[in-house]
Amino acid sequence: MKKRITLKHIASEFDVSIATVSKALNDSYEISVKTKEKIQQYAKKHNYTPNSVALSLLNKKTKTIGVIIPNIMNNFFAKVFMGIEQKAADKGYTLISCISNESHEKELKTMELLKNGTLDGFILSLAEETQAKADYQHIKNTINEGVPMVMFDRVTDAIECDKVIVDDFEGARNATNHLIHTGCKRIALISVIDNLSVGKLRAKGYEQALNENNIEIDSKLIVKIAKNEDFETAMKIVLADKSIDGLLCLEESSAVQSLELVKRMGYKIPNELSIICFTNGKLPQYVSPKITTVSQHGKYIGETAAEMLINRLEGEGDTPFETKVIKTSLIERESTKPLH
Amino acid sequence: MKKRITLKHIASEFDVSIATVSKALNDSYEISVKTKEKIQQYAKKHNYTPNSVALSLLNKKTKTIGVIIPNIMNNFFAKVFMGIEQKAADKGYTLISCISNESHEKELKTMELLKNGTLDGFILSLAEETQAKADYQHIKNTINEGVPMVMFDRVTDAIECDKVIVDDFEGARNATNHLIHTGCKRIALISVIDNLSVGKLRAKGYEQALNENNIEIDSKLIVKIAKNEDFETAMKIVLADKSIDGLLCLEESSAVQSLELVKRMGYKIPNELSIICFTNGKLPQYVSPKITTVSQHGKYIGETAAEMLINRLEGEGDTPFETKVIKTSLIERESTKPLH
DNA sequence: TTGAAAGCGCTAACAT
DNA sequence: ATGTTAGCGCTTTCAA
Numbered sequence: 001m002k003k004r005i006t007l008k009h010i011a012s013e014f015d016v017s018i019a020t021v022s023k024a025l026n027d028s029y030e031i032s033v034k035t036k037e038k039i040q041q042y043a044k045k046h047n048y049t050p051n052s053v054a055l056s057l058l059n060k061k062t063k064t065i066g067v068i069i070p071n072i073m074n075n076f077f078a079k080v081f082m083g084i085e086q087k088a089a090d091k092g093y094t095l096i097s098c099i100s101n102e103s104h105e106k107e108l109k110t111m112e113l114l115k116n117g118t119l120d121g122f123i124l125s126l127a128e129e130t131q132a133k134a135d136y137q138h139i140k141n142t143i144n145e146g147v148p149m150v151m152f153d154r155v156t157d158a159i160e161c162d163k164v165i166v167d168d169f170e171g172a173r174n175a176t177n178h179l180i181h182t183g184c185k186r187i188a189l190i191s192v193i194d195n196l197s198v199g200k201l202r203a204k205g206y207e208q209a210l211n212e213n214n215i216e217i218d219s220k221l222i223v224k225i226a227k228n229e230d231f232e233t234a235m236k237i238v239l240a241d242k243s244i245d246g247l248l249c250l251e252e253s254s255a256v257q258s259l260e261l262v263k264r265m266g267y268k269i270p271n272e273l274s275i276i277c278f279t280n281g282k283l284p285q286y287v288s289p290k291i292t293t294v295s296q297h298g299k300y301i302g303e304t305a306a307e308m309l310i311n312r313l314e315g316e317g318d319t320p321f322e323t324k325v326i327k328t329s330l331i332e333r334e335s336t337k338p339l340h
Numbered sequence: 341m342k343k344r345i346t347l348k349h350i351a352s353e354f355d356v357s358i359a360t361v362s363k364a365l366n367d368s369y370e371i372s373v374k375t376k377e378k379i380q381q382y383a384k385k386h387n388y389t390p391n392s393v394a395l396s397l398l399n400k401k402t403k404t405i406g407v408i409i410p411n412i413m414n415n416f417f418a419k420v421f422m423g424i425e426q427k428a429a430d431k432g433y434t435l436i437s438c439i440s441n442e443s444h445e446k447e448l449k450t451m452e453l454l455k456n457g458t459l460d461g462f463i464l465s466l467a468e469e470t471q472a473k474a475d476y477q478h479i480k481n482t483i484n485e486g487v488p489m490v491m492f493d494r495v496t497d498a499i500e501c502d503k504v505i506v507d508d509f510e511g512a513r514n515a516t517n518h519l520i521h522t523g524c525k526r527i528a529l530i531s532v533i534d535n536l537s538v539g540k541l542r543a544k545g546y547e548q549a550l551n552e553n554n555i556e557i558d559s560k561l562i563v564k565i566a567k568n569e570d571f572e573t574a575m576k577i578v579l580a581d582k583s584i585d586g587l588l589c590l591e592e593s594s595a596v597q598s599l600e601l602v603k604r605m606g607y608k609i610p611n612e613l614s615i616i617c618f619t620n621g622k623l624p625q626y627v628s629p630k631i632t633t634v635s636q637h638g639k640y641i642g643e644t645a646a647e648m649l650i651n652r653l654e655g656e657g658d659t660p661f662e663t664k665v666i667k668t669s670l671i672e673r674e675s676t677k678p679l680h
Numbered sequence: 681t682t683g684a685a686a687g688c689g690c691t692a693a694c695a696t
Numbered sequence: 697a698t699g700t701t702a703g704c705g706c707t708t709t710c711a712a
Binding site: 002003004047049050051052053054057064072073075078079081085086089094096097098099101106110112113114115116117118141144145146253256257260263264282283286287 | 342343344387389390391392393394396397402404412413415418419421422425426429434435436437438439441446450452453454455456457458481484485486593596597600603604622623626627628
């Protein structure tokens with residue numbers, strides 16, 4: 001086990017100065033070909049690589065991006081993460097990642113820990129708890145200290161920075177319209193994420209679609225189920241209303257669980273009851289019938305966020321903040337009737 | 341937007357030396373209470389935090405762990421990642437993460453890029469391509485350069501280092517035995533991961549169980565399906581053999597897809613056909629009937645790996661390499677018959 | 681063509 | 697109680 005060597009080692013090996021070695025390895029015109037050759041050869045032979053920490057200190061940049069993800073088990077976030085990772089690797093950036101686990105404290109602690117020179121900028125999506133508390137002081141502070149930031153998906157108007165968001169309103173409106181146009185009259189909205197900004201936006205899109213089609217909004221059909229409630233019990237109560245013929249589920253697990261439930265209750269899908277959900281993961285594709293979903297293009301969102309941040313890091317500065325809105329797509333499968 | 345301040349700024353502010361400020365902020369007994377107070381107060385007011393890059397350079401450690409994961413969309417790896425993340429955060433370590441995306445080249449490039457002082461050690465699971473090629477030179481090199489490493493799940497005997505592995509052999513043996521003990525006579529093994537070390541181990545466990553029960557191994561029941569083949573077509577051919585009454589799927593997607601297929605074919609599950617699969621994600625739990633799975637305890641594996649690495653980083657050194665084997669658990673659900 | 685020196689931000693041993 | 701110096705590994709003027 002040989003330890004890594006430094007310029008100093010090489011310098012003493014050839015009885016030259018450290019500066020000479022540095023220049024030789026950077027192929028400077030100041031150094032004679034002969035010296036360059038022998039030094040480069042020696043360096044290669046001993047696997048010399050410059051210490052990146054020293055370079056970071058010198059250049060005052062680390063080529064590192066901090067990523068804070070609320071929950072990596074969530075298919076959408078995993079996809080976003082992939083997108084960020086790929087684009088970053090592509091542009092020569094490294095990722096420091098943290099899973100906030102929806103905790104405000106973890107999010108805050110991580111920011112505090114990492115903003116001290118370890119990284120050039122942040123990409124993050126707010127923890128559920130942070131959105132619930134609406135406490136963004138830690139984020140404002142880091143921005144104030146000059147650390148660039150891109151927020152995605154779970155964002156807030158309280159903070160000014162670059163953002164990439166899903167067109168949740170439009171996505172829900174489209175999905176609801178699709179249900180209506182395929183003949184659904186009584187569409188229930190199933191939300192287990194009403195405390196999230198995106199949950200609220202999707203609910204608004206649903207209401208908008210109903211309005212546009214002159215369907216009265218029935219508050220009994222707007223079902224908000226908390227994390228601590230038993231989902232199945234709650235759904236059974238909702239489904240006591242036999243007139244319901246469409247479900248718009250705001251994320252995938254509730255859709256899959258609902259599907260299994262209504263199948264057991266004897267509903268024919270999609271004829272007697274149609275289902276659409278957000279989050280286009282494996283779950284909706286592998287169940288039977290396959291569930292029609294709203295795709296949020298997670299990977300693309302990640303790529304976009306990474307690109308925005310890197311542009312800001314490498315750009316002139318002074319460009320105004322931007323919010324990019326990514327359109328959703330409806331992926332039709334078997335849980336909705338054909339439009340024709 | 342105020343830039344971050346340094347010791348130097350504070351020193352000039354009070355006309356003292358940088359060393360005095362450093363000591364004051366570290367609450368050294370050498371500094372008078374008065375000076376300490378005013379310096380600390382000023383530092384707090386201006387959000388002084390030490391530059392961690394400078395500290396890393398000084399201490400020659402970064403408190404950072406590099407994590408290389410083959411695929412973050414895989415439920416097992418996502419869980420492992422969570423485990424690593426939690427344990428690391430707990431111990432004050434930060435994670436630099438990379439998704440190799442099963443590519444040998446990406447894995448190699450990342451190691452090259454990161455081993456230059458950016459991190460104290462690696463935790464990784466081999467990319468599929470790396471295992472297929474059996475080309476481990478990059479890993480051997482980094483270990484030789486003195487970078488500590490813990491491998492998990494997809495490991496190889498060709499490399500000596502700390503390892504955390506799943507007892508895949510035993511898990512498959514147990515699962516197969518469970519199928520046998522609940523009355524299955526003709527159990528097919530469905531593998532879409534035969535190029536992975538863990539796939540091979542599981543297949544051996546299956547064979548061992550058959551041997552123990554004096555059931556002859558029928559090579560027609562050992563089904564290896566490549567990524568580029570159409571899974572459903574391949575399975576239909578297998579299932580032409582109506583005597584098959586049990587499936588051991590080596591990961592979750594093939595199980596869920598098989599389940600939907602056999603349901604369509606009219607099989608009663610579990611009575612006419614029982615199914616068990618590896619990888620205890622959401623998929624097997626949300627389909628109907630729920631699939632009995634072998635849990636690999638991903639999160640615990642992550643925690644263990646992180647702990648092993650940190651112990652090595654902070655320990656005396658010279659402790660011999662260790663391989664920890666984590667037992668699997670069989671989670672009985674509806675796709676297998678009761679044992680009794 | 682090569683080297684000396686300064687500096688990135690910080691700590692620690694050693695003066696004063 | 698405070699300051700000086702050296703050094704972590706590197707690059708970059710500037711001088712020789």
